[in-house]
Amino acid sequence: MFLSTKLAEGVTLHIRQTTQFKTVNFSIKWxxxxxxxxxAERAVLSNVLQHSNGKYKKSxxxxxxxDDLFGTVLYFDATKRGNEHTLLLNVETVNDQYLAENKVFNEVLELLNTVVFEPNFENGSFVPAIVEREKEMIIQRIQSIFDDKxxxxxxxxxxxxxxxHPASISANGTIEAVKEITPASLTKAYEKMINEDKIDIYVVGDFDVEAVQKKLTEALSFKDRKPKQAEKKKDVxxxxxxxxxEQQxxxxxxxxxxxxxxxxFGDEDFPKMQIFNGVFGGYAHSKLFMNVRERESLAYYASSSYSAHYGLVYVVSGIEPANEKKATDVIFEQLEAIKKGEISDLELTQTRAMLINQLKEALDLARGQIDIYDQYKDLDEQFSVDLWKERWEKVTKEDVQKMASQVQLxxxxxxxGKEA
Structure with a gap:
């Protein structure tokens, strides 16, 4: 799917040449x-790098x-996956093939070099006023979670x-950790990211692969590094x-x-757990949706999700407080039903179809191709829709039943509300 090349120790370039898109998409993941x-530091850092740099000091x-680069989109973000934090830079620009003058690609590469290696410094570190402003933005982002119940x-x-545990650490850190950030500490965090992080660089579009590889190698000249490995928590x-x-x-x-x-994620039974989650509460045909919401009318919504990197399954539902016990009972009844093998062929068929369609829809977008490959490449196998379709189709009722039996509260x- 992608052609991968090592640019430096700890730095890998992944290129996908395809005529599927009229744009060229870049993604750099630290x-x-x-x-x-x-x-906390990297969330603030992503905001600071987003709005200015050494060449363009004002947002x-x-x-x-x-805008002059035909509406090129460029943004930084901070996220997490498993035990790792990721700071990412995404860029989408028009392909030169569709322009009268073939020059945007090279200008975008120059801009990439600028935003990565030439931050907006004042006396050797980030501008204090900008740091304080972006700290406040991240604090507001963290606080917004309290408004979304x-x-x-x-x-x-x-x-x-x-x-x-990493499962409960926010990709934005905490308000306390953000408040402790100074221009000097943020500058150290930036230098550490540039010189020590594991880096994956992605580019997707219709272009000459060798030419793009050469240009990117020149534009993004990262040094060798030995990235720290995220340790899996053994004692949970x-x-x-x-x-x-709790009441609010x-x-x-x-x-x-x-x-x-x-x-x-990556275990032999991983595809079986995906099917289990789909049958349990992952989709509109699932047991939680059909029974808790539709049949019993106990919830405004009811669904489950599988956090594969942490080995956790979550059930979320919005209910009338008076229905708490009944809703809880019916939720547990659905899990027990799967444990007993009460799984219809239709539930299995619809779940497989939903998983396959989700995968295909994601691959219709360049960003989706990058994100899926970035995750599945860790499995050390050639990713394909057909491979995963085959794995899901092999999952039986007995497999799903076995997965349910391993799920522990x-x-x-x-x-x-306070009146409940």
Whole structure:
């Protein structure tokens, strides 16, 4: 799918030549082990790098130049996957083939070099006023979770079932960690990212592969490095309580339940767990949706998700507070039904179809191709839709039943109004 080349020790270029798109897409991903401190610094760093650099010191002139490049889109972001934090730079620009003058590609490469290697420094470090402004933006982003009660309930559940664990560390860090950042500490974080992080560079489009490889090697001249490996947490602390109820000013109740499974991303049983999640609550045909929401009318929404890198299954639902016990009972009944093998052929068929369609839809976008390959490349095999379609089609009712039997309750979290 992608042609991979080592540009330096710890730095890999992945190129996909395709006539599928009229644009050229770039993505640079810097990775380091996930900690609260690093997450906070890198979230602020992504904002600071987003708006200015050594050549375009004001956000307005930077955006104006991007508009001149036929509306080139450039943005930084911070995210996490498993035990790693990722700071990423995404760029999408028009392919020179569709322009009268073939010059945008080279100008975008120059801009990439600028935004990566020439930050907006003042006396050797980031500008204090800009750092303070972007710190405030990240703090507001972290605080916004308290206004979205579904996100807040999910955040609290992960804190309860996996305290001091990557699963409960936000990609933005904490408010306290953000407040501690200074221009000097942010400059150190930037230098560490540039010189020590594991780096994957992606480019997708219709172009001459050798020419693009040569130009990118020149534009992004990273040095050799020995990236730190994220350690898997062997000793997972269990929740102190298996039921927690909290109250806030709100009307709808948020019932969130956390389960654990020994099956994680890349395991032989991983495709089976994906099918299990689809049957359990992943889609509109699932048992949770059809029974908790449709049949019993106990929830405004009810679904499950499988966090494969952490071996966790989450159930989320919005309910009337008075229905808490009944909704909880019906949710557990659906898990028990799967454990007993009460799985229809239609549920299996629809789940396979949904997984395949999701994969195909993602691959219709250049960004989707990058993100999927970036994840599945860790499995050390040639990724293809047909391969995963075959794996999902091999999953039987008995397989799903076995997956359900390994799912263990961790904790129930219920967030409701103060009158409940």
């Amino acid at each position: 990775r380091t082990p996930l900690t609260t401190k690093d997450a 307005a002139e930077f955006r104006s130049y991007l 579904t996100r807040y309930a999910q955040h609290r559940l992960t804190q309860i079932i996996r305290p001091n 602390s269990k929740p102190e309580k298996d039921y927690v109820k 000013e709100m009307k709808q109740g948020k019932l969130h339940i956390g389960f654990s499974t020994p099956v994680t 961790e904790a129930v979290y219920f967030l409701s």
